[in-house]
Amino acid sequence: MPYFNNISIHKRSTIVWKALFLLIGLIxxxxxxxxxxNQVKNFFYHISSPVEKxxxxxxxxxxxxxxxxxxxSALLKENYELxxxxxxLLSEVLxxxxxxxxxxxxxxxxxxxxxxxFNLSMASIIGSDEEGMIxxxxxxxxxxxxxxxxxxxxxxxxxxVENVYKDFAKVMLLSDKRxxxxxxxxxxxxxxxxxxxxxxxxxxxxxxxxxxxVAIDSQIAKDTVIVTSSLEKxxxxxxxxxxxxxxxxxxxxxxxxxxxxxxxxxxxxxFLFIITNYHT
Amino acid sequence: xxxxxxxxxxxxxxxxxxxxxxFINFGFHPEFVFLFFYSLIFFEKRNNFLFLxxxxxxxxxxxxxxxYEYIGxxxxxxxxxxxxxxxxxxxxxxxxDEHSLLNFLLFGAVSLFxxxxxxxxxxxxxxxxxxxxxxIFFNMVLSLLLFYVFSYGKNMFISQRSKQLKLKL
Numbered sequence: 154m155p156y157f158n159n160i161s162i163h164k165r166s167t168i169v170w171k172a173l174f175l176l177i178g179l180i181x182x183x184x185x186x187x188x189x190x191n192q193v194k195n196f197f198y199h200i201s202s203p204v205e206k207x208x209x210x211x212x213x214x215x216x217x218x219x220x221x222x223x224x225x226s227a228l229l230k231e232n233y234e235l236x237x238x239x240x241x242l243l244s245e246v247l248x249x250x251x252x253x254x255x256x257x258x259x260x261x262x263x264x265x266x267x268x269x270x271f272n273l274s275m276a277s278i279i280g281s282d283e284e285g286m287i288x289x290x291x292x293x294x295x296x297x298x299x300x301x302x303x304x305x306x307x308x309x310x311x312x313x314v315e316n317v318y319k320d321f322a323k324v325m326l327l328s329d330k331r332x333x334x335x336x337x338x339x340x341x342x343x344x345x346x347x348x349x350x351x352x353x354x355x356x357x358x359x360x361x362x363x364x365x366x367v368a369i370d371s372q373i374a375k376d377t378v379i380v381t382s383s384l385e386k387x388x389x390x391x392x393x394x395x396x397x398x399x400x401x402x403x404x405x406x407x408x409x410x411x412x413x414x415x416x417x418x419x420x421x422x423x424f425l426f427i428i429t430n431y432h433t
Numbered sequence: 434x435x436x437x438x439x440x441x442x443x444x445x446x447x448x449x450x451x452x453x454x455x456f457i458n459f460g461f462h463p464e465f466v467f468l469f470f471y472s473l474i475f476f477e478k479r480n481n482f483l484f485l486x487x488x489x490x491x492x493x494x495x496x497x498x499x500x501y502e503y504i505g506x507x508x509x510x511x512x513x514x515x516x517x518x519x520x521x522x523x524x525x526x527x528x529x530d531e532h533s534l535l536n537f538l539l540f541g542a543v544s545l546f547x548x549x550x551x552x553x554x555x556x557x558x559x560x561x562x563x564x565x566x567x568x569i570f571f572n573m574v575l576s577l578l579l580f581y582v583f584s585y586g587k588n589m590f591i592s593q594r595s596k597q598l599k600l601k602l
Contacts, residue, residue, distance in 0.1 A: 175486060179490070183504065183508065187503045187505065193504065194498050197499070201446070204450055205450055206454075208450060211455065212454060212456070
């Protein structure tokens with residue numbers, strides 16, 4: 154080594170001995186200190202902790218602003234990833250909400266004692282192709298056939314299955330102009346003197362329905378509830394339909410009519426139930 | 434006579450605390466202890482081995498005390514880097530009182546890289562747990578401050594150089 158070029162042999166050996174002594178001293182120091190590793194570190198942490206704590210508190214104020222300068226690319230990347238994750242989570246939330254809605258509808262109809270003896274197949278409304286017809290996402294593969302009754306979660310009659318495809322089906326609503334249903338006006342106090350009033354519910358198109366062929370001398374009042382009658386072959390009896398909104402009585406005609414407001418609102422309905430064990 | 438060593442110990446301790454408690458989450462890892470050690474070595478006389486051993490021992494002990502590893506590896510790393518820097522200065526035949534910024538930055542970047550490498554090997558870390566190039570760059574930017582402090586205030590930390598000509602036999 155060039156350090157030793159101008160040094161005498163005696164001095165050289167002294168330096169070597171000194172270096173050896175220092176090396177042994179260093180190794181001894183490392184060994185001894187590591188025996189008391191915890192105590193040594195604890196001592197240093199103890200004496201420096203007041204200062205460190207203050208520095209740590211100040212750090213959280215500065216690092217947010219200054220650190221962002223150095224982390225701008227990382228922040229941009231993180232922002233992009235978080236936005237994507239947010240969209241993904243939003244999509245999952247919507248999916249979970251739809252599932253929850255379906256479960257709630259199923260629970261609601263199962264809790265209805267009148268629907269206890271029905272075999273039900275739940276379907277979602279996909280769209281409305283024509284006035285008075287809606288498309289659902291169940292078809293022949295799910296056991297659907299024509300003329301199966303369709304109800305909502307409150308056990309209210311909506312319509313019947315009209316056309317069945319492999320995975321889809323069209324449902325004719327009660328408001329469809331081609332729809333006719335034998336109904337009765339609900340009267341809990343019906344007896345031999347005041348027999349139940351029966352009639353025919355016809356669809357008027359555009360979510361309208363009206364009762365026809367009610368005997369002129371029958372007493373029907375506004376806000377009276379109408380249900381399916383036992384004369385009806387397509388639908389089970391006593392299924393709720395709607396209520397009378399106004400009565401049209403003309404003494405010159407043999408029958409009276411009444412407009413009906415349906416209980417179901419197809420615009421806010423997501424799930425329907427097809428009664429699979431009751432069809433003609 | 435004792436002011437200088439006490440001052441050096443104080444500054445090492447301060448830099449260690451700054452590194453551990455203040456400069457966290459700033460987007461890079463400032464190595465103040467290493468930069469101070471390197472500056473002391475770079476500007477110190479070449480044959481002052483005792484001083485090199487003293488500050489290697491001091492810097493290494495502090496680094497290990499405030500890390501989760503046992504005490505000792507950093508002392509050896511600093512000793513090795515200290516001797517290597519002195520050899521580099523001798524190899525490039527730089528005058529003892531000549532301290533160019535280019536040499537300072539070049540030797541500093543290389544020694545910092547080896548410091549990261551050796552630390553990672555001893556602490557069983559991945560060298561690329563943090564972006565080494567980015568850290569070296571920002572640390573060298575910080576070291577510029579130290580360079581000018583040492584250049585203009587060298588009497589504070591560095592042994593007094595005698596301007597008297599020495600007769601070599």
